[in-house]
Amino acid sequence: MLYGILAAATALLLAALLAALLRGPGLRAGVVERRQPGAARRRPVPLLGGVAVLAATCLVAWAGEWTHVAPLGDGVGGLLPAGAAVAALGLAADVWRLRARVLVAGTAVAAACVVPYDETGVPAGILAAGWIVLVALAFRALDHADGLAGTVGVITAFGVGACAAAEVMDGLAVLLSVLAAALTGFLMHNWHPARIGLGTCGSLFTGFLLASAAVFTRAGHGLGEGAGVLFSLTALGTADLALVVVSRRAARRSLLRGGPDHLGHRLRRLGLTPQGTVVLLGAGAFSGVLVGVLAHTGWAGDGAVLWVAGGALVVVLLLLRIPVYGPRRITSSQVRGQLRVRSG
Template sequence: MLYAIVAAVTALLLAALLAALLRVPALRAGLVDRRRARPVPLLGGLAVVLAVALVTWGCDWTGIAPIGDGVGELLAAASAVAVLGLAADAWRLRTRFLLAGTAIAAACVVPYDETGVPAGLLAVGWIVWTAAAFKGLDHADGLAGTVGVVTAFGVGACATAEVMDGLAVLLSVLAAALTGFLMHNWHPARSALGACGSLYAGFVLASAAVSTRAGHGFASSVGVLFALTVVASADVVLVVVSRRLAGRPLSRGGPDHLAHRLRRLGLTPQGAVVLLGAGGFSGVLVAVLAHNGWAGDSAVVWVAGGTAVVVLGLLKVPVYGVRRQLRRPVSSQVRTQLRVRNG
């Protein structure tokens, strides 16, 4: 336990330090997110990836906290996804290439011997879905990191219950690294995850969750996995439905995510993140209770129902404004002059 705490603290400090050091190279290389009011460096995600890799492999190499079988393969596949995301940050790769690469990596880490091939293929799709969903959460300062920390603790608790100590160490290190990154990503952000960090975090969390649920019932696993990632999943559903109803292409961005709509309702950037983080914690808590048999399947149904209500309610918030030509008000003096000219 003490070693895990030391590893987590090390990851937190290392991620915070690397995120600070990588800001200047990112600005000089033009690796910035221009969707925000000002350009934000994108190499914060690389800082998280490096911190997790260095601390996890360091703990395994020294024997302080061995990661065990399977975790090494997961880290290698996640690192490949991070490299793909870094390429997307640098060269704006098409979304289909990101999804295809993530799917190949996911196919390499799913435990087919425990899930079976049909369920394993569905697990691959879910890992890709979650990774893409976390990429979408990176649109708001502090959101992806906050939801990632909450989810990592939840999946880590499930891994601990299954006596997957190596996986639990990895998730605690990831949670700590994301916390260190949040020191630079809280509003106003000085660094962002980018596709590199957001895809990496989503991939690790989803793959670890699949491993912890392998061998459990299919229906109950679907409910637990959804509850663990309720905020990210709700954001994707909201965006897809909203753009379809508005007749907009799915690939066309817009201020239509969860945080955007909450801001429209009057919340501050920090308030929106705190509210969504609380929602994510509620889902994670239900998932952990259901995973350990302390709550029935009805609890997960309530999470799904509450999520549907929230999505339907936020769909009514207008986000696609229509441009209107502004007319200057005509002064009384100008009106008088016009009347004189026209007789």
């Protein structure tokens, strides 16, 4: 217990310090994203905050493993190398704008390497690997608003950590507490208006590590009830991803084309402030995580998980009614094509 508190405090301070130090290099290197807090101006946000979270989490967790004070346990030790590889792929995407299919393929390979097939079986293990990829991409999508991905990550890390503690997986519980602390240190610089962003590096790493850890805690349980608990633990990210996919399909837009169509964007259109949006979505994430923890520990039945799924569905259907896409722009080539048709 004492080591866990010390490790979390170290990760928090280290992530906060590294995030502050990496802001300048990120701006000078041009690794930035422009976010719009209002209609008046746009501001550059450096995207190296994920490097700070990655470094703080790995250094503190590996220190516990190396000193044998808090060993991660059989199989769990592979999560950090795989997560670091996914983070490196995300950093390459932040710097060089890799194609989405490259991110999906790389994350899928890493997920396939960490799934405990001896406990899940091969068919369920393949499904688990796909779910890990889905959650990692969902966390990447959540990084569209200041403080959102970090806040949801902290809440989810505490929930999955509680599930790990219930399974007496102390090393995994310590790892998740270290991740939560590192994200908290990062959030000191990411709360609106953000001075540094998580980026693809940090968001993929966070989602991958949380989803993989959740799979470890549910390995050996039934497939149906396990899927319900896993969904509850990550219900907010799943709802956001579903909302984006459905809305873009309905508008006949490419799924890979960005747009102001996420949960946070739509709530902002209803008049919520950036801070209020994060607080509201954080409360939604906490509700799903709480139900997942209670279902995992046996304090809640399968019906509670169905309530989470139903609530997520209602939210998606209601927010789909909010218009987010402007009129489609007609390119010069389309105009010339229309003129040729008319003249012919």
